[in-house]
Amino acid sequence: MPSTNLIKRDWEKDHVYLVQFPRAGMIPSPSPYAFKLETFLRVADIPYTNINNEFSKMSARGQIPFIELNGRQHADSTIIIDNLIEHFHKSDLEDLSQADKAVARAFFALTEHHLCWVTLYSRGQDFSWLATNGGFGRLLTGIKGFAFKNFIVKRFTSKVRARAAAQGMGTFSKEEVLEQAKKDLDALSVQLGEKKYLFGNTIKTIDVTTFAHLAELIYTPQFSPEIATHLEEKTPNLLVYVKNIRDQYWPDWDETTETMKMDTVWKKA
Numbered sequence: 001m002p003s004t005n006l007i008k009r010d011w012e013k014d015h016v017y018l019v020q021f022p023r024a025g026m027i028p029s030p031s032p033y034a035f036k037l038e039t040f041l042r043v044a045d046i047p048y049t050n051i052n053n054e055f056s057k058m059s060a061r062g063q064i065p066f067i068e069l070n071g072r073q074h075a076d077s078t079i080i081i082d083n084l085i086e087h088f089h090k091s092d093l094e095d096l097s098q099a100d101k102a103v104a105r106a107f108f109a110l111t112e113h114h115l116c117w118v119t120l121y122s123r124g125q126d127f128s129w130l131a132t133n134g135g136f137g138r139l140l141t142g143i144k145g146f147a148f149k150n151f152i153v154k155r156f157t158s159k160v161r162a163r164a165a166a167q168g169m170g171t172f173s174k175e176e177v178l179e180q181a182k183k184d185l186d187a188l189s190v191q192l193g194e195k196k197y198l199f200g201n202t203i204k205t206i207d208v209t210t211f212a213h214l215a216e217l218i219y220t221p222q223f224s225p226e227i228a229t230h231l232e233e234k235t236p237n238l239l240v241y242v243k244n245i246r247d248q249y250w251p252d253w254d255e256t257t258e259t260m261k262m263d264t265v266w267k268k269a
Contacts, residue, residue, distance in 0.1 A: 005060070007051055008068050016041060016048035016084070019057055020065040023260040026134040027219045028253065032116055033077040034065040036212035040081050042249045042266060043208055044090045050262035055152075078112070081205065093205045100199050104206040107191060107198065111213045115184040117169040119216045121177050122223040124161030124170055127153055129221050139260055178224050181217075182234070188214075189235035196244065203245070211245045214238060 008017040018041065020034040029035040041048045048067075051057075059066035059075035066075040069087070074080045085091060096104060129135050131149035140148045164170025169177060188210065191198055197207045217227065218239070231239055246253055252264040 006068055006071060006073070007057060008049075011068060011071060013070060014047070014088075015069075016046055017051055017068040018048050018065060019051045019053050019059075019067065021055070022052050022136060022139055023256055023262055024130075024135050025132075025138060025257050025260070026129075027215060028250065028256045030130065030135060030216070030220060031065065032119065032212050032216045035215065036209055037065055037067070037077045037080060039212055039245075039249055040084070040205065040208045043203055044084065044088065044093060045267075046084060046088055046090075052262055081208075085205070093203075096199055096204065103191070104199065104204065107188065108206055108209055110184055110187060111210050115181065115188075115217070116213050117164060117167055118177060118181040118184070118227070119213070119220070119222070120160050120167075121164050121169050121172075122221065124157060124164045125223045126221070127157040127160065130156065134220075174223060178226055181227055182230050185230060185235045185238060189238055192237050192241055194237070197241075207245065211242060214242050215246070218242060 007019060011017065018038060020029060021031055024030045027035065029038065053064055058064055059073060061075040063075045065077060066073060067080055074083055085093060131137055131153045136148065161170060197203050198210060218231065250266065252266040255264050
């Protein structure tokens with residue numbers, strides 16, 4: 001959509017400006033959607049620059065993350081990725097047989113619209129870690145830190161809890177949510193098997209989505225320790241899968257989470 005309120009007015013042609021929340025201490029982004037989008041940009045080898053939204057800048061749709069590309073704003077991480085694939089001619093990331101495309105679509109729904117809600121359910125129960133050093137704590141000190149910890153995080157928690165309830169999973173018991181999480185993880189584990197990626201030895205867009213949501217589940221606090229236990233004991237191939245993608249496309253993970261910088265160099269010359 002054309003934008004009348006560009007954040008980056010002196011933009012460079014065919015360079016993506018990714019507007020997202022600041023870095024966090026546990027994971028480069030606590031937003032699975034922003035993390036998915038930034039990982040996609042790395043996998044697709046699309047030049048980009050991060051822009052800190054400073055907890056205030058939102059898209060025209062009221063969403064975060066969003067991008068600016070060639071003087072136009074694009075919102076919603078899934079729509080953005082579709083647009084980027086078309087604009088930068090990255091159809092190889094979608095190169096699957098028709099049967100595999102159907103399966104990939106089903107797993108997209110599983111991760112993006114079901115497993116994701118396990119993480120959001122957890123945050124609706126307790127999102128206090130967001131104000132600690134594992135979250136944004138090191139970025140917010142003094143009055144800002146006090147306000148974030150005592151007011152803003154509580155507001156975030158209430159909003160996430162309401163969203164989870166509206167979706168449905170927020171009305172489940174903890175035991176029911178845990179059972180749903182295990183079933184999703186088991187399905188992903190079976191599809192992955194001993195392969196490097198979900199559909200073989202080449203990474204695809206579905207792997208980006210799956211990686212982002214699994215990473216949020218693994219690296220940020222969840223409502224039950226049984227999720228980590230299930231991953232370790234029943235679906236260890238998913239842990240290997242996430243680590244492999246992290247090592248390849250996020251070699252700056254530790255630097256990013258330790259320094260909280262948004263301009264770390266991940267691809268060495």
